[in-house]
Amino acid sequence: MSDKKIDLQTELIHHPYQPPAHFEAVPPGIFKASTVLFKDVAALRSRSWKSRQGYTYGLHGTPTSFMLEERLATLEGGTHCVLAPSGLAAITLVNLALLKAGDEVLIPHNVYGPSREQARSLLAPMGVSWREYDAGDPAALAAMGTPRTRLVWLEAPGSVTMEFPDLRALVKAAQSFGAVTALDNTWGAGLAFRAFDMGVDLSMHALTKYPSGGADILMGAVVSRDEALAHRLLQMHGVLGLGVGANDVEMVLRGLTSLRLRYEAQDRAGRTLAGWLGEQPAVTQLLHPAFAGSPGHPHWASHCSAAAGLFSVMFDARFAPTQIDRFVDALRLFRIGYSWGGPMSLVVPYDLSTMRADGHTRLPGHLVRFSIGLEAVSDLQADLAQALRAAFGD
Numbered sequence: 169m170s171d172k173k174i175d176l177q178t179e180l181i182h183h184p185y186q187p188p189a190h191f192e193a194v195p196p197g198i199f200k201a202s203t204v205l206f207k208d209v210a211a212l213r214s215r216s217w218k219s220r221q222g223y224t225y226g227l228h229g230t231p232t233s234f235m236l237e238e239r240l241a242t243l244e245g246g247t248h249c250v251l252a253p254s255g256l257a258a259i260t261l262v263n264l265a266l267l268k269a270g271d272e273v274l275i276p277h278n279v280y281g282p283s284r285e286q287a288r289s290l291l292a293p294m295g296v297s298w299r300e301y302d303a304g305d306p307a308a309l310a311a312m313g314t315p316r317t318r319l320v321w322l323e324a325p326g327s328v329t330m331e332f333p334d335l336r337a338l339v340k341a342a343q344s345f346g347a348v349t350a351l352d353n354t355w356g357a358g359l360a361f362r363a364f365d366m367g368v369d370l371s372m373h374a375l376t377k378y379p380s381g382g383a384d385i386l387m388g389a390v391v392s393r394d395e396a397l398a399h400r401l402l403q404m405h406g407v408l409g410l411g412v413g414a415n416d417v418e419m420v421l422r423g424l425t426s427l428r429l430r431y432e433a434q435d436r437a438g439r440t441l442a443g444w445l446g447e448q449p450a451v452t453q454l455l456h457p458a459f460a461g462s463p464g465h466p467h468w469a470s471h472c473s474a475a476a477g478l479f480s481v482m483f484d485a486r487f488a489p490t491q492i493d494r495f496v497d498a499l500r501l502f503r504i505g506y507s508w509g510g511p512m513s514l515v516v517p518y519d520l521s522t523m524r525a526d527g528h529t530r531l532p533g534h535l536v537r538f539s540i541g542l543e544a545v546s547d548l549q550a551d552l553a554q555a556l557r558a559a560f561g562d
């Protein structure tokens with residue numbers, strides 16, 4: 169066929185230009201695909217998405233998504249990783265891969281809220297029963313297990329109230345009745361402690377937080393180091409059709425290159441501000457696991473070498489809720505919003521009475537959670553000071 173006979177439309181698609189074969193640069197090349205082309209029918213027939221050997225279809229992986237999965241497995245000290253379109257989708261993937269009707273899952277009393285809601289609204293109607301256990305009491309967890317208990321979720325520290333559990337003891341308790349353990353490792357980010365050294369089977373991570381670092385990406389991952397578990401996750405991943413966009417993967421790959429620097433900076437700033445705020449007269453309790461007196465501090469000290477830039481404080485119960493709202497509204501640099509790990513410091517007041525089941529210690533007072541960004545610490549401290557004056561007069 170001579171070139172003249174080819175339509176311009178066709179020529180634009182079958183263009184002879186090839187990018188340089190040995191173009192080397194610092195960032196990896198980014199590959200996007202729904203369709204993956206096979207050189208012949210034999211190649212088409214011999215490759216299956218279920219094995220993940222080679223590429224079959226964009227939904228089941230590209231060089232770009234495989235690269236992020238490999239780097240995350242390395243970060244967490246595991247061998248296998250699957251990506252999901254959000255942290256919550258990664259939780260869903262674990263639940264659906266490991267639980268079926270008749271099984272039971274146990275979740276910590278201070279679990280990430282949407283995870284509990286998923287147990288209530290998705291798992292229970294499927295016939296999977298769920299109960300909460302006291303994350304501060306490994307012996308109680310050991311006593312709860314039944315032959316139907318297949319999965320135990322762990323979180324370190326607990327959401328919002330920041331209690332650091334004795335992870336090793338909780339894992340042992342779960343192993344005593346043969347359950348798989350899955351850790352929500354978003355706070356540790358693969359940096360504060362080695363999840364697999366604690367004995368957990370699965371480490372789930374909301375990449376939305378520190379790995380993205382930009383408050384602009386939603387993504388999640390599940391890392392494992394067991395072939396059979398990894399296989400179950402992959403099968404369910406393919407069945408659910410959990411795709412992630414290459415542009416988002418590219419952003420997380422880029423974020424990973426500065427992950428440790430940002431995590432350490434936010435840890436330092438968080439401890440400076442938490443220490444200062446904890447001493448203000450309006451505050452009755454600091455909830456930051458790296459501080460003595462915070463719940464679970466000895467466990468943090470025995471498990472961790474670092475902390476996320478995330479903490480809560482209890483304001484004195486003598487204040488009216490409207491005064492707490494006034495404090496939060498008076499902040500100028502701390503903006504009101506969910507999530508953490510991004511460049512901008514964030515604040516959220518939480519009503520614990522709606523978040524914890526009866527029977528769990530209710531901390532007295534009003535809880536406010538702070539996520540420390542990358543602003544200058546002196547500016548953040550001045551912001552907290554002016555808002556304290558505006559709301560409480562001290």
Ligand SMILES: *Cc1c(COP(=O)(O)O)cnc(C)c1O
Nearest residue numbers: 254255256280354374376386387
């Ligand atoms: C944010 C978060 C999630 C969920 O991540 P999304 O990407 O927002 O769905 C899960 N667990 C913890 C502890 C989180 O902080």
